[in-house]
Amino acid sequence: MGDLEQLIADELAQPVDPRAVDAAAAIAAGYPGARAVLFYGSCLRTGAIDGQMLDFYLIVRDYREAYGKRWLAWANLLIPPNVFPFERNGVAAKYAVLSEADFMRLTGPEASTVSVWARFAQPARLVWAADDAARDASVQAVARAPATLLSLAPVKGDLLERWRAGFTLTYSAELRAERGDRPGAIVDWDPARYERIGSAITPMPLYSAARWRSLRRMGKLMTLVRLAKASLTFAGGVDYLAWKINRHAGAGIVVKPWQRRHPLLGAIILLPRLLRKGAVR
Structure with missing residues (x-):
């Protein structure tokens, strides 16, 4: 060794x-x-x-x-x-x-x-x-x-x-x-x-x-692809994503009920807002 x-x-x-x-x-x-x-x-x-x-x-x-x-x-x-x-x-x-x-x-x-x-x-x-x-x-x-x-x-x-x-x-x-x-x-x-x-x-x-x-x-493409895949395997994934972004970036994200029912769609709609605010880069 x-x-x-x-x-x-x-x-x-x-x-x-x-x-x-x-x-x-x-x-x-x-x-x-x-x-x-x-x-x-x-x-x-x-x-x-x-x-x-x-x-x-x-x-x-x-x-x-x-x-x-x-x-x-x-x-x-x-x-x-x-x-x-x-x-x-x-x-x-x-x-x-x-x-x-x-x-x-x-x-x-x-x-x-x-x-x-x-x-x-x-x-x-x-x-x-x-x-x-x-x-x-x-x-x-x-x-x-x-x-x-x-x-x-x-x-x-x-x-x-x-x-x-x-x-x-x-x-x-x-x-x-x-x-x-x-x-x-x-x-x-x-x-x-x-x-x-x-x-x-x-x-x-x-x-x-x-x-x-x-x-x-x-890397940025695969981040989105893995997010899409995680919506099928990770129960509560959208809540975890919001918690992590709020913790690190102070973005003040509040997860809505429809986003929990449709986490992939919710994440796709949320991403442009986060990019504009600089919460994710």
Whole structure:
């Protein structure tokens, strides 16, 4: 195991709130062929659980094996990931489902969108694994993400400036509700971590303005496509979307009853207003 993979393995193994571990095990128990569950996002950084929605990725061996419904397997294969809500013992969460093959592919520079590698360039925890092979595969996939970000970041400034520039570009490549200072805040939360991880990476310079134009076009399109798909799998998804945008952007969105009955139509009508107000970018 190389230096980077060892650092990632050590980071993934750090303990978290037992309630997050319990939720992860319960999520994995619902899927034949579950291989790993990873915990990431703002709740991991802050340690907040109460009143929050935790973020997990569930890694499975194969989509057909994981789902009882064939259409869900096809949806996950064609437009990964599928996203579902979860609640247990007062802990609310959402989890995204990826196969081991897709997880490895989407953390690398060959991915056509930034969504997976941008998230796993940040801290994560491996809170459940089926066996040692699943654990090793998760470490290998996660270790690709920070290397991808630094490779695609502009080659200028010191190491922390490259991290900040890379995250800024990823935020521009998705429809996001967070404030404009969020990319820098991610690095500033634990700069020593980014120095440590970054020092173990010898990035292959892959930055190009044309590549980022392509990533922005595809990323914003896929955000809308995934929103449409989530309206079929995520009960209460429109309420979660409104909560997150209000939390990060202070947009004052109030979900109307008809939007809960027709979440996809409601989101399509709402999006232009949010763009004009700058609530999503």
